[in-house]
Amino acid sequence: MARSGGRDLRTSVTLNPPAHPEELPAGPLGIEVLGVRHLYDGVPILDGVTFDVQPMESVAIVGPTGVGKSTLAQLLVRLADPEQGKVLVAGVDVRDADPAALRRDVSIVFQESFLFATTVRENIALDADAAEADVVRSAMIASADRFIRELPQGYDTVVGERGYTLSGGQRQRVALARALVRAPRVLILDDATSSVDPTIEADILAALRRELSTTLIVVAYRLSTIRLADRVIFLEDGVVKATGPHEDLLAREPGYAAIIHAYERSERGER
Ligand SMILES: Nc1ncnc2c1ncn2[C@@H]1O[C@H](COP(=O)(O)OP(=O)(O)OP(=O)(O)O)[C@@H](O)[C@H]1O
Numbered sequence: 001m002a003r004s005g006g007r008d009l010r011t012s013v014t015l016n017p018p019a020h021p022e023e024l025p026a027g028p029l030g031i032e033v034l035g036v037r038h039l040y041d042g043v044p045i046l047d048g049v050t051f052d053v054q055p056m057e058s059v060a061i062v063g064p065t066g067v068g069k070s071t072l073a074q075l076l077v078r079l080a081d082p083e084q085g086k087v088l089v090a091g092v093d094v095r096d097a098d099p100a101a102l103r104r105d106v107s108i109v110f111q112e113s114f115l116f117a118t119t120v121r122e123n124i125a126l127d128a129d130a131a132e133a134d135v136v137r138s139a140m141i142a143s144a145d146r147f148i149r150e151l152p153q154g155y156d157t158v159v160g161e162r163g164y165t166l167s168g169g170q171r172q173r174v175a176l177a178r179a180l181v182r183a184p185r186v187l188i189l190d191d192a193t194s195s196v197d198p199t200i201e202a203d204i205l206a207a208l209r210r211e212l213s214t215t216l217i218v219v220a221y222r223l224s225t226i227r228l229a230d231r232v233i234f235l236e237d238g239v240v241k242a243t244g245p246h247e248d249l250l251a252r253e254p255g256y257a258a259i260i261h262a263y264e265r266s267e268r269g270e271r
């Protein structure tokens with residue numbers, strides 16, 4: 001399936017730091033999106049998007065290509081600010097949240113992540129001074145530990161430029177482990193496991209839910225992924241067209257059913 005992807009809000013906006021940064025409260029975090037409108041070049045992409053995600057809930061965001069799923073995901077972590085409306089994390093407007101707290105607690109993983117020309121261990125630990133046990137545990141949840149151990153020097157194998165070349169799915173799993181090592185309280189996956197084999201992807205999502213006390217938001221393109229979520233948020237024409245359990249939406253939302261059937265066909269290898 002063709003996806004627009006690629007373009008990144010991070011380079012295109014300057015965000016005002018909060019005058020009085022607020023800390024996020026302890027415990028699992030919920031998210032509220034209230035009347036969010038976002039434009040590119042004067043054209044509204046999202047226009048009145050409202051939904052919430054409960055602490056510890058796991059939701060799948062589903063919608064046609066170009067509808068604004070990645071844009072929405074990036075607004076949740078304040079890589080950009082919406083034109084109108086707001087995003088609250090545990091009741092705190094992300095524009096008022098302490099940026100360091102937000103970065104630590106609300107983590108996003110994209111389809112493509114940069115790997116540094118250093119060891120796998122350092123790529124996972126990054127600037128967090130993560131203990132070895134946390135690096136390994138994160139890699140295990142990301143279904144990466146086994147293949148990492150099979151690399152020429154295991155966790156000490158140098159990857160990236162001039163290093164060992166990992167496959168797309170392996171890179172994605174290292175990037176996921178990197179996000180997990182910081183123990184985020186909200187984890188957003190935007191197509192972050194698309195190159196991973198579907199059965200491994202299902203293992204990863206099950207492990208995330210079992211091992212972490214994390215609110216999980218997955219931009220989902222596979223039926224197997226969608227089924228693992230507590231609830232689906234279906235975006236169409238710039239708004240949340242419907243939300244509810246997958247089976248309910250399938251029965252009552254023709255636009256949703258059409259997308260699901262297209263995913264089923266592509267998973268069976270048909271066009
Ligand atoms: N930085 C940008 N500047 C201008 N237009 C953009 C930018 N980023 C995205 N768009 C456009 O906004 C719309 C929404 O893009 P977005 O990437 O959020 O969609 P998506 O739902 O994630 O799509 P996909 O399923 O293909 O990943 C698309 O029409 C896209 O071309």
Ligand SMILES: [Mg+2]
Pocket residue numbers: 003004005069070071190191
């Ligand atoms: Mg996208």
